Amino acid sequence: MGVTDQASIRLSFDASSCDGWGMCSLVFPEGISLDRWGFAHVTDEPVQGPLMRKARRAAACCPRQALTILEADPAPRAPWREPR
């Protein structure tokens, strides 16, 4: 099953807003790591399944609102065909 077959979200990260508190990494360690100064490094891969909830919680807990959830585009629709 490909990535586009499942619902997914992405995390947008504004590094200029990050203060390096590190709470996001505690909530979503699968997708967010911290550098040696505590600033976040965020995955740019789509987030799927149960990890979506963790990603949303990480974004919600950021005191600087440096993380934003990007909802995936809806699945492409089949081309419309003229009825015969």
Ligand code: SF4
């Ligand atoms: S919680 Fe927000 S401010 Fe803190 S490290 Fe994560 S992105 Fe940066």
